[in-house]
Amino acid sequence: MKKVILSISIILLMCACGGQTQKPTQENDSATASVEKAEAKKASAESIPDFVTSVYDKVNEVMSKQVVNTSVLDSAFFAPSYKDLYKKVLKAEEGKSFDNMCFIEYMPFTQGLIVPITITDIKANMLTDNTAEVFYEMKDKEDVVKMWWHLVYANGEWRIDDWKNDPDAENSMGDRMREYLEKNK
Numbered sequence: 006m007k008k009v010i011l012s013i014s015i016i017l018l019m020c021a022c023g024g025q026t027q028k029p030t031q032e033n034d035s036a037t038a039s040v041e042k043a044e045a046k047k048a049s050a051e052s053i054p055d056f057v058t059s060v061y062d063k064v065n066e067v068m069s070k071q072v073v074n075t076s077v078l079d080s081a082f083f084a085p086s087y088k089d090l091y092k093k094v095l096k097a098e099e100g101k102s103f104d105n106m107c108f109i110e111y112m113p114f115t116q117g118l119i120v121p122i123t124i125t126d127i128k129a130n131m132l133t134d135n136t137a138e139v140f141y142e143m144k145d146k147e148d149v150v151k152m153w154w155h156l157v158y159a160n161g162e163w164r165i166d167d168w169k170n171d172p173d174a175e176n177s178m179g180d181r182m183r184e185y186l187e188k189n190k
Contacts, residue, residue: 053129053139053156056163060114061124061143068120078114084157084164087179094182097189107185109178116152116170118145135159140172153177 060082067077079088091109098106115122127141135158143150153172156163167179176184 050129050131050137053137053163054127056156057124057127057139057141057154060165061122064114065120065122068115075112075114082114082165084159084166086157087164087166090179090182090186093186097186101189105189107182109182113168113170113178116143116150118143118148118150120145136166137163155179 060078063081064078067073067075083091094107094109122143122145125142125144127139129137129139131137137156137158139154139156141152143152150170151172153169154165155167155177157166158164167177169177
């Protein structure tokens, strides 16, 4: 009987100690997750210039090929919200004459510049925890175009949600598409 009581006591003691060591570990994991989350937000703001540079690395690669597939760029860098808006515009345009179509820039990444395109003067501003705007200049051998992007951060990545090829312009491409859809309900 003494052996049974001793065995049960040892088991209870082990269970009690195991529960205490587990709780601080869970608290440490929670604290670590909070620190990692804060660092991820900070890293996301700091990563905007790297994002812009990576976009143009891919633009230069894709546009230098003889057969250009721009949908690769659209799917890689535009936010789902922008792509959905664009699809709605394309659907609204079906069967309309050319004069009644929404003017959408053919290639928002090049603006008529010839690759290789270089990027300079990148300035990013955080608007919220997961949105930002970025201003930059893109250049080829002869021309310079100033750009503005509205970015959203989701699933650990920046994506372009809206853009202008003249940062001082009143309406962005998204504004123009929404206005077109409103007029063509």
